Amino acid sequence: MPETVLVIGGGPAGLEAARSVAAIGGRAILVERRGVLGGTPDESSYAALTPRMGSAQDALDELRAGVADPAIDVRLETLVTGCSGSVGDFSVSLSGPGGESSERVGAIVVATGFQHFDPGRETQMYGYYEYPDVITLPDAEKMLKEHTFVRPSTGEPPRNVAFIQCVGSRDRRIGNEYCSKVCCGVASKEAIEIRRLLPDTKVYIFYIDMRMYGYWENEIYWPAQEQYNVTYIRGIVTEIVGKDGRLLMKGEDTTMGRPLEVLMDVIVLSVGMEPSRGTRDVAGILGVDQNKYGFIATPGEPMDPVSTSVPGIFVAGAAAGPKDLEDTIGMAGSAAIRAVAAVRGQAPAQPAAAR
Numbered sequence: 446m447p448e449t450v451l452v453i454g455g456g457p458a459g460l461e462a463a464r465s466v467a468a469i470g471g472r473a474i475l476v477e478r479r480g481v482l483g484g485t486p487d488e489s490s491y492a493a494l495t496p497r498m499g500s501a502q503d504a505l506d507e508l509r510a511g512v513a514d515p516a517i518d519v520r521l522e523t524l525v526t527g528c529s530g531s532v533g534d535f536s537v538s539l540s541g542p543g544g545e546s547s548e549r550v551g552a553i554v555v556a557t558g559f560q561h562f563d564p565g566r567e568t569q570m571y572g573y574y575e576y577p578d579v580i581t582l583p584d585a586e587k588m589l590k591e592h593t594f595v596r597p598s599t600g601e602p603p604r605n606v607a608f609i610q611c612v613g614s615r616d617r618r619i620g621n622e623y624c625s626k627v628c629c630g631v632a633s634k635e636a637i638e639i640r641r642l643l644p645d646t647k648v649y650i651f652y653i654d655m656r657m658y659g660y661w662e663n664e665i666y667w668p669a670q671e672q673y674n675v676t677y678i679r680g681i682v683t684e685i686v687g688k689d690g691r692l693l694m695k696g697e698d699t700t701m702g703r704p705l706e707v708l709m710d711v712i713v714l715s716v717g718m719e720p721s722r723g724t725r726d727v728a729g730i731l732g733v734d735q736n737k738y739g740f741i742a743t744p745g746e747p748m749d750p751v752s753t754s755v756p757g758i759f760v761a762g763a764a765a766g767p768k769d770l771e772d773t774i775g776m777a778g779s780a781a782i783r784a785v786a787a788v789r790g791q792a793p794a795q796p797a798a799a800r
């Protein structure tokens with residue numbers, strides 16, 4: 446019986462899953478589509494991480510160091526192109542820089558992650574592709590990583606900045622009814638970073654309702670208001686139009702029940718999470734069920750968040766739905782234990798819903 450676990454995706458989930466497999470005495474093959482490890486936080490140049498403002502770079506370096514282990518075979522620029530067999534003995538085809546190869550593995554962990562919602566899709570009213578000063582959370586992260594925040598159109602510091610929450614999430618019209626879970630915290634964190642860099646800049650967050658999970662409430666939301674004077678406004682933004690070289694935001698202040706028209710220098714769209722192309726592709730190749738949004742289905746939830754519809758194939762991180770890093774890392778450890786148990790023929794019964 447092959448003793449190896451195949452981990453697909455070298456983001457936080459895949460790195461932690463591979464590290465955990467090795468830590469409990471197993472072997473792993475870690476395949477990553479890109480030429481570097483680190484996942485979306487690396488690809489999108491995240492700056493500081495919620496909730497403690499630690500450096501994303503340091504956190505990723507630590508995760509990458511965890512897979513420098515002889516029990517982990519890291520394959521960059523590699524994709525899974527085929528899979529057959531069943532729990533305990535899968536045969537997978539891999540395509541990488543050295544050409545095609547075939548491996549026998551006992552279990553598989555899918556960690557192919559998410560992609561940011563494209564704000565040009567069906568939400569044209571925000572003018573993302575029209576106005577250079579309308580940006581997204583990851584666009585803002587890129588600037589903040591360089592310790593700067595400017596109006597892209599002029600290179601000057603903005604006098605005021607607005608965040609618009611729930612762009613591409615909680616939106617029935619586009620079929621993404623779910624909450625993306627991290628964007629309220631990430632917007633508040635970025636608002637704090639902007640206020641630290643530019644104390645004269647006014648920062649507003651326009652929300653439907655703020656969703657700060659667990660300790661993020663106390664560690665980000667209240668400091669944003671009390672220490673950094675970020676202004677939260679409950680409202681709906683319906684349109685952004687250019688006016689006199691600035692951006693006119695139109696909508697409704699729902700607390701006051703009155704129309705809203707304000708001029709801004711920069712508007713940040715808090716885009717949500719969607720399944721990555723890789724998550725959709727890999728689901729098809731492995732034959733695991735996806736939920737209605739395209740994320741990998743986890744039929745054993747809530748008690749078993751890592752089993753998929755196929756015995757011996759597990760999922761970790763944002764491939765299974767919107768997740769912060771804490772959820773991602775916790776899930777990766779659990780998926781690794783379950784995968785090693787499957788390889789050793791000690792897999793607990795698949796959850797009833799998955800059988």
Ligand SMILES: Cc1cc2nc3c(=O)[nH]c(=O)nc-3n(C[C@H](O)[C@H](O)[C@H](O)COP(=O)(O)OP(=O)(O)OC[C@H]3O[C@@H](n4cnc5c(N)ncnc54)[C@H](O)[C@@H]3O)c2cc1C
Pocket residue numbers: 453454455456457458459476477478479482483484485486491493494495496523524525556557558559560561582583586627631716717718721722723724726727761762763764768769770771773
């Ligand atoms: C703007 C923004 C800011 C955020 N900031 C924070 C924060 O401050 N704190 C926090 O806790 N969380 C934050 N998050 C959430 C965090 O990014 C996720 O929790 C985390 O990235 C999930 O890790 P993952 O490994 O599951 O997915 P990803 O990071 O998306 O990694 C997936 C990996 O799989 C690879 N891959 C995809 N398809 C294939 C394939 N077919 N074959 C091989 N490899 C493949 C990808 O290249 C990538 O390396 C933020 C999210 C957003 C949207």
Ligand code: SF4
Pocket residue numbers: 610611612614615623624625626627628629630654655656715717
């Ligand atoms: S975390 Fe906040 S911004 Fe993101 S979808 Fe949920 S409520 Fe909207």
